[in-house]
Every structure is written in structure tokens, then in C-alpha cells.
Amino acid sequence: MITFYVLVAVAAVGTQPWQDFEGQSEAGLSRILELVTGTPIWATILAVGAVISIFSVTLVTLYGQTRILFAMGRDGMLPPVFSRVSPRTQTPVQNTVIVSIAVAILAAVVPLDYLIDLVSIGTLTAFIVVSVGVIILRRREPDLPRGFKVPGFPVTPVRSVLACLYILISLPWVTWLVFAGWVAVFLVFYLFYGRRHSVLGRELRQEPGPVEEPRS
Numbered sequence: 001m002i003t004f005y006v007l008v009a010v011a012a013v014g015t016q017p018w019q020d021f022e023g024q025s026e027a028g029l030s031r032i033l034e035l036v037t038g039t040p041i042w043a044t045i046l047a048v049g050a051v052i053s054i055f056s057v058t059l060v061t062l063y064g065q066t067r068i069l070f071a072m073g074r075d076g077m078l079p080p081v082f083s084r085v086s087p088r089t090q091t092p093v094q095n096t097v098i099v100s101i102a103v104a105i106l107a108a109v110v111p112l113d114y115l116i117d118l119v120s121i122g123t124l125t126a127f128i129v130v131s132v133g134v135i136i137l138r139r140r141e142p143d144l145p146r147g148f149k150v151p152g153f154p155v156t157p158v159r160s161v162l163a164c165l166y167i168l169i170s171l172p173w174v175t176w177l178v179f180a181g182w183v184a185v186f187l188v189f190y191l192f193y194g195r196r197h198s199v200l201g202r203e204l205r206q207e208p209g210p211v212e213e214p215r216s
Contacts, residue, residue, distance in 0.1 A: 077194035131157035
């Protein structure tokens, strides 16, 4: 995928001097196609494809988020509503509805520029956590069965952390402030609810307690 992005960027730069990209509209590729072909037809087709791709990326993101919340609800870190599945489809319908409504509200009331920065800082932070987790698990649990291997260890996770930090530094301070607020809210929720109800956490601490079965 990254190779494809690089090739597209090289092709775009080859169509006009790179200085001409300054001040160009956000739909840069569509504008280039219109200038090169002399007709807006191909630019319109490209714009339609871009809109469709945005829909697909949004659906994949929503799918991943609902499954993460489902796993957390099944463990007890979230209320049982997030782990309930439909008897007919065996999918977390209520979970999906809640996430879709939350995303729709954010998209409606938060300006796109701020929303993009917030999504970026959350994703980059998650990448850093995963990369650091790979390093820690390699040292603490070297014999733990793994579904996949990270090539180039420890260079790959270290470079991943550094690359994410480099991008994070460029984000505006308002994004950092809002992100810190959200982290504080969910940290409080975890300490007062998630930690106490987590089945896995209770097993690790060897604390007795009722196990809540997810209801359909």
C-alpha cells in the first residue's frame, strides 16, 4: 500500500513542477487529471472513486472498533451491552449501533480538521503502545505462543515508535489537550469500573468474584 502511495505521488509530481502544488485545492489529483486531459470527466471519475474509498475505510474502522469493544465487554471491562450478540446474526448489533451513533455525532459537531488530528493522535499512540508491547513481551514472555512474528526485532518496533513520535510532535497543542482529557476520562473509568470487573485481571490477581456471562 505504501509503495502504491509513493508511485501515485511520483506520477503526480511528474505531471507538473512541484512548486505548482503550493496553494492547490485538497483534490489535487483530480485537478491534475483535469489539467492533463483537458476534460473534467476523468477528474470526476477519480473523485467518485475517492468518495467510495472513504466509505469503505469508514466501514472497516467501525468494524474494528466494535470488535475491540466487544472483546473488552466480554472480559467485563465494559458494560455487558457491548458483548451482547444477536441470536439471528451472531453479531454485536447493539454495540455497532452505539458506535455508529457516537461517530455520527462527532462527525456532525466537530470540525473535520480537528477530527482528523484527534483520529491521528489516537492511532499513532496505539501504534506506539503496540510497538512497546512487542519489546516488553519479547523480554518478559519469550516462550509465549505467538500468531505472528515481528521481523527485524528490535529495530522494527523502535523505528515504529520513533516514526510515530516524529508525527505526533507536529500535531497542534489543542489536539494534545483534548487527547489528554479523553485519556483522563477513560483512565478514571478503567480504575473505577473496568479494573474491578475485568475477568482476566481478576484471574491474574487471583481474586474471587462472580463471572458475568455475556447475554444474547
